[in-house]
Amino acid sequence: MLKILIPTMMLIPTTWLAPSKHIWPSALAHSLIIAIFSLLWLSSPGETGWWLLSNLMALDPLSTPLLVLTCWLLPLMILASQNHTSAEPVNRQRMYLMLLTSLQIFLIIAFSATEVLLFYVMFEATLIPTLILITRWGSQGERLNAGTYFLFYTLAASLPLLVALLILQKTTGSLSLLPLPYAAAFPLISVADKLWWAGCLLAFLVKMPLYGMHLWLPKAHVEAPIAGSMILAAVLLKLGGYGMMRMMVVLEPLTKELSYPFIILALWGVIMTGSVCLRQTDLKSLIAYSSVGHMGLVAGGILIQTPWGFTGALILMIAHGLTSSALLCLANTNYERTHTRTMMLARGMQMLLPLMTSWWFIATLANLALPPLPNLMGELMIITSLFNWSWMTIVLTGGGTLITAGYSLYMFLMTQRGPVPQHILALNPSHTREHLLLALHLLPLLLLILNPTLVWGWTA
Amino acid sequence: MLTRVWRFGPGLTRLLRHTQVRCVSQSKPSGMSSAAVTEAHAPAAGSTHGEVSPFVKNPDFHGFSSDPVVDEWNMRIGFFLGISVALVIGGTFIHYLPDHGMRQWARREAERLIQQRERDGLPLIGENYYDPSKIILPTKE
Secondary structure: OHHHHHHHHHHHHHHHHOOHHHHHHHHHHHHHHHHHHHHHHHOOOOOOOOEOOOOOEOEOOOHHHHHHHHHHHHHHHHHHHOOOOOOOOHHHHHHHHHHHHHHHHHHHHHHHEOEHHHHHHHHHHOHHHHHHHHHHHOOOOOHHHHHHHHHHHHHHHHHHHHHHHHHHHHHHOOOEOOOHHHOOOOOOOOHHHHHHHHHHHHHHHHHOOOHHHOOHHHHHHHHOOHHHHHHHHHHHHHHHHHHHHHHHHHOHHHHHHHOHHHHHHHHHHHHHHHHHHHOOOEHHHHHHHHHHHHHHHHHHHHHOOOHHHHHHHHHHHHHHHHHHHHHHHHHHHHHHHHOOOEHHHOOOHHHHOHHHHHHHHHHHHHHOOOOOOHHHHHHHHHHHHHHHHOOOHHHHHHHHHHHHHHHHHHHHHHHHOOOOOOOOOOOOOOOHHHHHHHHHHHHHHHHHHHOHHHHOHHHO | OHHHHHHHOHHHHHHHOOOOOOOOOOOOOOOOOOOOOOOOOOOOOOOOOOOOOHHHHOOOOOOOOOOHHHHHHHHHHHHHHHHHHHHHHHHHHHHOOOOHHHHHHHHHHHHHHHHHHHHHOOOOOOOOOOOHHHOOOOOOO
């Protein structure tokens, strides 16, 4: 654990002490080496549930894929941000990198925490750098509103979680995740217990986000700079899913009935956000709503508490992290050239930037869950286990899959195909950096086809 | 920004036409129309809003830095560590990871046992998971 955490912490002095010409190459090299070493986490020693166990941190089949994704994402964020921060004074660039690094540190500790309260503190801590990224480096005036929505939605939902965790600590004496699955089931009968149940889950449901409480997400995704959007879409949403998967184990007998409205809300959210996507004009907003839809499916998979549901949720979280981040990077390449996110203003890109179209195509196919990509495998496992729970969900999930394919194709055809608009005269050609960025997003996704057991979670 | 361009009509767009480079062609344009070979020249008279394409100064711009040496090295670092080490060597490492949870062993063992039982004519699996003679039932109360 420390051999990843300490180098990540050392990235902060690296960014502040490196000469200004070398900040970005050294940050990129440093973070890529950390990402390479994070692959070592995938070699678990054997049958024990947890490995690399220490006082505060450990790894298990659930947290390891998410941790590797987090470590992989930092170099990608650095690659993506290099261009739009190049016009800023050097110290501001260093500040930007420091925010990304501190976010990374909090996320690593959060995912590897064995104590739920440590996870909670880190969960909250990630809000601060993200807020600063959105409100300071966003491009439009709406970023202030976006930051406010983001902070207060998540805070308001997670304060009940703090209370619920303190109650749990009082009842069980320990919040360590290691013995928690084996603790005796609590007698949860009173209304207060039901409120406690809701308090445990609400923070994660808002973070995921669940459909009714998703308003912060399109704002935050759209207004954030590219690195902020990437980390939001790829990892911060998964914090919600991960937290839910950890907490489900103590919420036991109540979940059977109480989760019902949330499952329905999540599935309805898939349909609704998919429909909204079909009518979007703003490209980043479309991708943001697409994230809500996919995470709704993940939430449904987690709430029904079956092995396939959990496995599908984890696979979909990893695959969606890579896909959504790739789509946001693609949207950013458009934005850096045309300075607009309106899809209608940047059409026919295939004629102008044909190599980028191939990346758009792969990312779009991943988003609409083409087999044999892990996106489909995760979605299929969730849909199947939901069908097992209730046959009626197939209407919602099937319709949702259809609409997802619809808006993904709509996004691709709108940005890539068609005539080039009259007002686009010449655009800068695609940078090598952008191709590298997208390759590093999509090649791991394609490689996951060959070895999905890495991201199976506990079933493995 | 682009909507303002739209409103002012083609005049301003023609001025802006000379700002950005689509691609650099080294070959002489032959008798073919110059529309097939896009122009590559420094910003001419027009107002460019100060946006000079970095490809003008450095035709091999990779997108990392305006200094060509740093740009080149940044690209090399990114590709080497990102693709050659992380994806290729990392991928090989993951490929050769031991059989996690003994799943592949379990499949091989199951196939071996099935073949063996088919050869010996034994049923593929016994009806009882536990040996019935070892089960101690409570007496009728």
